[in-house]
Amino acid sequence: VLGKPSQPPNASWPRSQNGSSAEADPAANLTFSSYYQHSSPVAAMFIVAYVLIFLLCMVGNALVCFTVLKNRHMRTVTNVFILNLAVSDLLVGIFCMPITLVDNLITGWPFDNTTCKMSGLVQGMSVSASVFTLVAIAMERFRCIVHPFREKLTVQQALVTIVVIWALALLIMCPSAVTLTVTRDEHHFMVDAHNRTYPLYSCWEAWPAQGMRRVYTTVLFSHIYLAPLALIVVMYACIARKLFKASGPARAGEEATTEGGRASRRRARVVHMLVMVALFFTLSWLPLWALLLLVDYGQLSEPQLHLVTVYAFPLAHWLAFFNSSANPVIYGYFNENFRRGFQAAFRAQLCPLQWGSHKEAYSERPSGLLRRRALTDVHRSDSGLPSESGPSSGARRPGRLPLRNGRVAHHGLTPERPGCSPMPLTTPAWDL
Structure with missing residues (x-):
């Protein structure tokens, strides 16, 4: 329906305007x-x-x-x-x-x-x-x-x-x-x-x-x-x-x-x-x-x-x-x-993410700022981190999560495995 002419394509050329076949030989x-x-x-x-x-x-x-x-x-x-x-x-x-x-x-x-x-x-x-x-x-x-x-x-x-x-x-x-x-x-x-x-x-x-x-x-x-x-x-x-x-x-x-x-x-x-x-x-x-x-x-x-x-x-x-x-x-x-x-997704076979563990993983911020352990408020976001759509999304409720070197830990993810490239397990606190 989204691409065919109203008459049979290619087969319509020998037909007359009203679609009927010619009556000649x-x-x-x-x-x-x-x-x-x-x-x-x-x-x-x-x-x-x-x-x-x-x-x-x-x-x-x-x-x-x-x-x-x-x-x-x-x-x-x-x-x-x-x-x-x-x-x-x-x-x-x-x-x-x-x-x-x-x-x-x-x-x-x-x-x-x-x-x-x-x-x-x-x-x-x-x-x-x-x-x-x-x-x-x-x-x-x-x-x-x-x-x-x-x-x-x-x-x-x-x-x-x-x-x-x-x-x-x-x-x-x-x-x-x-x-x-x-x-x-x-x-x-x-x-x-x-x-x-x-x-x-x-x-x-x-x-x-x-x-x-x-x-x-x-x-x-x-x-x-x-x-x-x-x-x-x-x-x-x-x-x-x-x-x-x-x-x-x-x-x-x-x-x-x-x-x-x-x-x-x-x-x-x-x-x-x-x-x-x-x-x-x-x-x-x-x-x-x-x-x-x-x-x-x-x-x-x-x-x-x-x-x-x-x-x-x-x-x-x-x-x-x-x-x-x-x-x-x-x-x-x-x-x-x-x-x-x-x-x-491209690393899923080599480094599968395992949900449900209670370990935390952090990544270093190159600038070396915020060396001390701190807390930051985390609220639901619109596009992936904790959702504002409701508790059915499985995300944590708004609260305070530990902050190290300017990054917030994702709870429920395993740390980097030996031989695997680093996984993006943390979110910059200044981007929340």
Whole structure:
């Protein structure tokens, strides 16, 4: 549904504007197309580009899942939603990227009817679940920051919300799954380099009328792109206004060093990361939606439709799929806890973290300051260390933890093992 023209791609060229076959002698209306849509250099470029984002998607999102599931202190409400985003991106990488690449290289549809339905359904559901999850994240941040005294969402409630999100995604994509089908064009054949001919099959949405496809595309665009992202913009604007007001009255640097100022900056960093995820999603999927609306409403000629199908759609699909690969990069860039989790994932086999012990590990601060043992207040944070989402995250309650050399110990972690590279077991006290 998110990439097929309203008529069978490639098989529509010998048909008239109303989609009916010509009534003349069938032999005089046969159409022959090259088996491959692109030359070897162009095809190689597409293959390399798709393989790169596929590997990045698999590795990056697998690391996100590993980091959130492995570390109990990472199981916050926001991170549970981020985990759901990673799962939907993995589904796109597994079920959609390889199939879409092959479909963009070969003139016809080389797979069966089940693959046609599954590919369209999984891609549509993943996109729907992603945008609905972005809305849920924005709403959760909105409640925590704009209305801090309201009851916080728990992890269990977040899991129920995720189930509802996937149910809505399945519901809205059911019409596409029903109408997607594989058909053969009796008057169109593919010819390979050895001059052998093959029948042409196409995977497309067989709507009873052209207008129904147009209405469905408009409904999808408004419900899983335009309206959700407009809601996200409004909520993040309110959050930014609230944070700006909270940091505004600071005087002579004194207020900025208070716990309230530090909490406000932590929230601002998390919101900055989430805004970047939503913005990148918006820009990545905009070209593909523009092409879908252009095909349905633009009344393109057959050469124009051929050009859009062969060149524009593969590029738009690549950009949309790139969004699924870039999210882990955004998390790692903006969030120190995800960076530490990604680093720990690569060392997990050699230096596994063991939770539940009561030893403490500290690291030295090179400057040599704060040599004396001290205590520092630790409060729940928004993005990984003790969560503000509730006690279900498994984190300790706010309290006082021992401070050595300017660093706060993480309780429940084993110290560095012999032969293992140092693990980030401490958090700088000045970063809390």
